[in-house]
Amino acid sequence: MNFDLSKKTLSDVNAFLQKIDLKSNQRDFVIKNPLGNHALCAGLQDEIKVTIQGHVGYYCAGMNKNAHIIVEGNVGTGVAENMMSGIVHVKGNASQSAGATGHGGTLIIDGDASSRCGISMKGIDIIVKGSVGHMSAFMAQSGNLIILGDADEYLGDSIYEAKIYCLGKVQSLGADCIEKEMNEKEINHLSSILKAQNIKADPKKFKRYGSARSLYNFKIDNVSNY
Amino acid sequence: MCGIVGIYLKNKKYNKQLGKLLTGMMNNMASRGPDSAGFAVYNKSSKFKYTVCLKENYDLKDLKKDLKNKLSNTKYKLIADHVVVESSSKPEKALPHIKKIKEIDLVGYGKSIEIFKQVGNPKDVVKKFSLDKFSGSHAIGHTRMATESAITTDGSHPYSTGEDECLVHNGSLSNHNNLRRTLIKNGIEFKSQNDTEVAAGYISNSLKNKTSLKETLTNGLKDLDGFYTFITGTQKGFAVLRDEIACKPAVIAETKDYVAIASEFQAMAHLPDVNKAEIYEPKPGVVYSWGS
Amino acid sequence: MSEIKKNLKGFSTFPHDTIAEIQRSAREGIYQIRGLGAKRKVPNFDDLVFLGASASRYPLEGYREKCNTSVVIGDRFAKKPITLDIPITIAGMSFGALGANAKDALGRGASAMGTSTTTGDGGMTPEERKSSKYLVYQLLPSRYGMNPDDLRKADAIEVVVGQGAKPGGGGMLLGQKINERVAKMRNLPEGIDQRSACRHPDWTGPDDLEIKIQELREITNWEKPIYVKVGAARAYYDTALAVKAGADVVVLDGMQGGTAATQDVFIEHVGIPTLGALREAVDSLKELNMHRKVQLIVSGGIRSGADVAKAIAMGADAVSIGSAAMIALNCNADMYPEDYEKLGTAAGYCHHCHTGRCPVGVATQDPELEKRLEPDLAGKRVKNYLATLTLELQTLARANGKSDVRNLEPEDLAALTVEAAAMARVPLAGTSWIPGHE
Numbered sequence: 011m012n013f014d015l016s017k018k019t020l021s022d023v024n025a026f027l028q029k030i031d032l033k034s035n036q037r038d039f040v041i042k043n044p045l046g047n048h049a050l051c052a053g054l055q056d057e058i059k060v061t062i063q064g065h066v067g068y069y070c071a072g073m074n075k076n077a078h079i080i081v082e083g084n085v086g087t088g089v090a091e092n093m094m095s096g097i098v099h100v101k102g103n104a105s106q107s108a109g110a111t112g113h114g115g116t117l118i119i120d121g122d123a124s125s126r127c128g129i130s131m132k133g134i135d136i137i138v139k140g141s142v143g144h145m146s147a148f149m150a151q152s153g154n155l156i157i158l159g160d161a162d163e164y165l166g167d168s169i170y171e172a173k174i175y176c177l178g179k180v181q182s183l184g185a186d187c188i189e190k191e192m193n194e195k196e197i198n199h200l201s202s203i204l205k206a207q208n209i210k211a212d213p214k215k216f217k218r219y220g221s222a223r224s225l226y227n228f229k230i231d232n233v234s235n236y
Numbered sequence: 237m238c239g240i241v242g243i244y245l246k247n248k249k250y251n252k253q254l255g256k257l258l259t260g261m262m263n264n265m266a267s268r269g270p271d272s273a274g275f276a277v278y279n280k281s282s283k284f285k286y287t288v289c290l291k292e293n294y295d296l297k298d299l300k301k302d303l304k305n306k307l308s309n310t311k312y313k314l315i316a317d318h319v320v321v322e323s324s325s326k327p328e329k330a331l332p333h334i335k336k337i338k339e340i341d342l343v344g345y346g347k348s349i350e351i352f353k354q355v356g357n358p359k360d361v362v363k364k365f366s367l368d369k370f371s372g373s374h375a376i377g378h379t380r381m382a383t384e385s386a387i388t389t390d391g392s393h394p395y396s397t398g399e400d401e402c403l404v405h406n407g408s409l410s411n412h413n414n415l416r417r418t419l420i421k422n423g424i425e426f427k428s429q430n431d432t433e434v435a436a437g438y439i440s441n442s443l444k445n446k447t448s449l450k451e452t453l454t455n456g457l458k459d460l461d462g463f464y465t466f467i468t469g470t471q472k473g474f475a476v477l478r479d480e481i482a483c484k485p486a487v488i489a490e491t492k493d494y495v496a497i498a499s500e501f502q503a504m505a506h507l508p509d510v511n512k513a514e515i516y517e518p519k520p521g522v523v524y525s526w527g528s
Numbered sequence: 529m530s531e532i533k534k535n536l537k538g539f540s541t542f543p544h545d546t547i548a549e550i551q552r553s554a555r556e557g558i559y560q561i562r563g564l565g566a567k568r569k570v571p572n573f574d575d576l577v578f579l580g581a582s583a584s585r586y587p588l589e590g591y592r593e594k595c596n597t598s599v600v601i602g603d604r605f606a607k608k609p610i611t612l613d614i615p616i617t618i619a620g621m622s623f624g625a626l627g628a629n630a631k632d633a634l635g636r637g638a639s640a641m642g643t644s645t646t647t648g649d650g651g652m653t654p655e656e657r658k659s660s661k662y663l664v665y666q667l668l669p670s671r672y673g674m675n676p677d678d679l680r681k682a683d684a685i686e687v688v689v690g691q692g693a694k695p696g697g698g699g700m701l702l703g704q705k706i707n708e709r710v711a712k713m714r715n716l717p718e719g720i721d722q723r724s725a726c727r728h729p730d731w732t733g734p735d736d737l738e739i740k741i742q743e744l745r746e747i748t749n750w751e752k753p754i755y756v757k758v759g760a761a762r763a764y765y766d767t768a769l770a771v772k773a774g775a776d777v778v779v780l781d782g783m784q785g786g787t788a789a790t791q792d793v794f795i796e797h798v799g800i801p802t803l804g805a806l807r808e809a810v811d812s813l814k815e816l817n818m819h820r821k822v823q824l825i826v827s828g829g830i831r832s833g834a835d836v837a838k839a840i841a842m843g844a845d846a847v848s849i850g851s852a853a854m855i856a857l858n859c860n861a862d863m864y865p866e867d868y869e870k871l872g873t874a875a876g877y878c879h880h881c882h883t884g885r886c887p888v889g890v891a892t893q894d895p896e897l898e899k900r901l902e903p904d905l906a907g908k909r910v911k912n913y914l915a916t917l918t919l920e921l922q923t924l925a926r927a928n929g930k931s932d933v934r935n936l937e938p939e940d941l942a943a944l945t946v947e948a949a950a951m952a953r954v955p956l957a958g959t960s961w962i963p964g965h966e
Contacts, residue, residue, distance in 0.1 A: 024746045046502030048739050053676050053747030064511060067502050069730070069743040073676040084515050086501055087485060087739075088730035092674050105487070105517060107730040111671035113715070124517050125482055129729040130671060132715040144482070144520060149725055151715045162519075168723060170716065226720040227703055228558060237735035237769070268735035270772060381735050381772055384765050408733065463732065483732035499735070 011036050016043040020050065027060060027077075028053050048086070051079050054096075068105075071098045074115065090117045093134055106143070109136045112153065118207055125162070128155045131172055135203060147174050148184065154203060158211055166219050174219040175200050177211060186225045190218045237383055238393070238406045239265025239358075239499045240486075242376040242467045242474050243507075244526045247493040250508075255370030257507060259362050261496070262377045264503040266358040269379025272392040273361040274353025276344060276402045276469050279372035283309065286321045286334055287343045287350050289389065294339035306333040316364045318343065318352050327399055341389070341427075346400030348373070348471050353392040374527065376469045378404035385429040395436030398443045400471035405432040406499055407464035407484040415459070435460055439468065453477045453523045465518075467497060473527015482520035489513040495526050559793060561700065563625075563881025563891065565693055565786035565829065565851055570801040572784065572829055573838045575948030576941050577957065580927045588926040595922040596932040598642075599846050601823050602684060602753020602776040605745070609753055609776075610662050610683055612846065613642025614918045615933065616836060618910075619781075619827050619850035620666045620686065620757070622648025624701050624710040625788030625881065628655055630857055630890045632903040635659030637856075637910025641918070646686060646848075649699035649724070651713050652678040659907075664755065667744070669725040670699055672714040676747055684777075685744055686755040687737070689766070692785025692802070692828040694794040695759030698724030702789060705884040707893045734769035741774045755779050760805030760828065761798075767812035771822050779848065780809050782828025786851040788891060789882035802828040802839075804951035810843030819843060820934075833920020840921075841936035842952060849917075856913035857906050858888040864900070 044064040052072035065083035075094040084102035093112040103121035112134025125143035131153045141159030150172030160178035167184020200213040241261040307323040344351030352365045358379040378393035394402035412434035424437040442452040465486045466477045489496045489504045491513045581587040603609040638645045644662035651673015665682030701722040711718040731740045756770040757779035770778045782802025813819040827848035862875045867887035871880045881891035889900035925933045928940045942957035943949035949956045950963040
């Protein structure tokens with residue numbers, strides 16, 4: 011079933027997709043002419059597939075639950091922000107705060123992600139085939155951020171228990187973020203995530219980063235980190 | 237807080253459509269900047285152009301009378317309440333005469349630049365100045381949501397920072413009050429409480445002292461505190477700079493025919509062949525420039 | 529010793545509590561973290577009085593001549609605005625900062641009086657949704673517990689830019705209060721000190737806030753009123769920006785507003801008093817022609833029906849109570865003296881919410897302490913308190929000749945001090961002088 015955003019309003023398309031008639035067999039949808047609209051496909055909650063043909067604005071697939079959303083273009087700030095479950099696949103590049111505060115599901119970005127990728131993530135898995143911008147995984151609480159390209163400055167600043175795997179160069183690590191061991195358990199863990207998305211990369215070549223846990227309870231000697 | 241836009245044409249075939257293309261971008265940025273709007277269009281002339289804004293109860297007739305015999309080879313173009321005074325007189329000679337007239341405000345000057353700005357919804361402002369009829373090589377524009385200063389034409393962008401140069405800004409500076417006081421001591425004049433006017437004064441002060449634009453903007457990273465995406469217009473093109481924290485947005489679309497920049501991709505969605513454009517975001521703390 | 533002390537001169541710059549604080553800093557090497565709001569005296573509603581009735585203005589009879597208190601909140605853009613029976617709501621306080629019993633009691637009391645409660649920096653609990661007739665759901669920088677299902681279950685959504693106790697600070701919860709349930713809701717390891725972001729993760733600035741609000745409306749089908757909450761800093765500009773960003777309601781929290789835990793320096797030295805901020809916010813709404821079209825809810829040191837009446841007279845549509853609601857629950861009540869002493873404090877001086885050892889079972893997760901707060905009884909206390917505030921409000925409104933509390937106006941007030949006259953823009957009593965408005 012097709013929608014054309016040059017003819018239909020954003021709210022009408024969103025309202026339809028948020029409450030589809032589950033009795034019908036319609037599960038596949040295409041949206042043409044997204045024209046950089048904001049909040050396109052935000053708040054979806056059913057196991058449907060939506061393909062967006064073009065570039066979108068901010069908060070595409072915001073708070074997504076269950077749906078499989080493909081963007082054949084670039085996305086603006088906050089793609090899949092606070093996602094709960096499902097899959098969001100961006101074929102182009104992502105702007106800032108991709109996957110911000112995501113609680114679950116998988117966000118895949120074929121191109122690059124800009125700054126603050128995975129900021130405050132709470133369980134989401136984010137896979138970026140290109141590179142990520144500065145302050146990525148800032149205050150990341152849980153989930154996995156997997157980067158096949160490089161990472162800019164302050165990666166994982168103030169990180170909690172989220173895991174970062176990076177294949178390329180990391181410009182610098184943020185406060186309390188350190189390199190961690192890539193043992194067999196970790197290699198298998200990363201391998202299963204990559205395999206699930208059909209991504210051909212050798213898990214053994216990745217480095218892992220995570221929390222040093224020195225900021226978990228305030229100690230005066232850590233004051234320079236504040 | 238605001239919307240900023242810019243377009244630089246690599247291919248001359250679009251020069252006649254410059255105004256139309258910019259109009260589409262400005263209209264789309266109206267909701268994030270509903271209070272006032274302004275734009276700077278660059279169209280090279282053999283003479284110097286001085287854009288002034290007529291205040292109330294003063295019209296073109298009065299301006300012609302006041303500038304008679306003061307400037308040479310003068311032509312006047314009236315667009316709403318702005319007048320572009322074209323003259324072979326150089327700025328050193330022309331500016332003192334123009335600044336003497338209290339009933340006008342100098343908005344911008346140079347061999348290419350024409351600046352127009354006004355209070356009101358951007359959609360109305362661009363219509364008022366018939367932006368869609370303009371042609372030129374490049375242009376930048378601004379839609380304003382006033383944060384800590386009044387909604388007046390003096391508070392609107394673009395700000396002229398020198399000959400053929402201007403500035404638009406999306407963001408909020410945090411040390412502009414102290415900086416304004418320092419610049420006033422250096423002879424820079426201010427007409428508003430606007431933080432962007434301070435950034436413009438900082439840039440023009442630095443350029444006056446023969447520092448390059450690139451070095452000026454790089455120094456600005458240290459001297460200007462706060463959040464910003466700047467676009468500075470120059471005679472040959474424009475430059476972009478984001479602060480190191482880079483919270484305020486900026487997207488660039490580049491094809492073989494043009495480079496466009498805007499706060500949101502939506503503003504560029506109607507540009508020719510934009511779906512085939514290379515779309516990327518400027519990195520924080522790096523000066524990007526085109527045309528120079 | 530007491531004989532000598534009688535003749536000793538203390539230091540105004542270094543009184544006893546300042547000396548104690550400097551020496552504590554020297555021992556511990558960290559700023560003091562505590563709960564509740566500013567302790568120092570600032571110009572507030574006590575410095576204003578109502579004029580009442582006279583030969584030119586006639587009062588209404590109590591009881592028989594009605595005085596309406598209800599208010600509609602959120603009718604600018606929302607499909608389903610909220611009608612509150614009274615113009616007093618319960619402010620955002622998190623589950624985590626408060627215990628489950630406390631949140632439950634607040635819900636019961638508020639619902640009994642036909643008004644709303646608000647979630648806090650920890651997400652929505654099912655108990656809270658069940659016991660609250662109207663529940664406002666906060667969207668904070670941390671996004672702890674945020675999810676679209678709760679967004680849709682809420683009656684309104686409050687985007688928190690800041691709060692009065694700490695404009696520019698994020699949430700804070702120390703390890704002793706992060707038990708298993710709280711940790712799970714917030715997705716944090718148990719027992720660690722929570723660090724919080726002070727800015728939202730996916731927008732900065734009112735231009736991008738506008739787009740965020742659009743997203744929230746798209747997810748909830750444009751049904752729910754969207755509030756924007758700010759701490760009192762530049763209330764004039766912040767109110768205008770909230771309006772331009774598309775808010776239905778502005779929530780303004782003055783410096784006297786409380787918190788469960790933050791640095792003492794933040795509480796005492798950042799933010800301006802509610803009195804001054806309120807006037808700025810109303811001016812801004814009036815200039816935009818949005819007064820009463822975008823509702824203004826004011827908090828920070830609201831204690832009695834007199835405060836409520838004065839806030840409304842100055843132009844607020846409603847008020848919100850936080851610390852006062854906790855006090856109605858028993859915060860700082862004169863009970864369990866040994867437990868106050870164990871904390872190093874006493875009833876009437878306690879600000880130890882951050883310890884999780886609240887002697888009266890309000891700001892704690894400890895099951896033994898929580899037993900001291902019985903939700904049904906505590907809920908009745910909250911209801912009684914809200915009812916008293918409402919009766920006091922009506923008494924004052926009737927005395928000034930109003931059949932609807934929203935008809936109270938600034939001209940019904942006079943100021944007792946020069947500061948209050950200037951901040952509220954109300955004449956000094958007995959004169960026609962408003963400082964700065966000659």
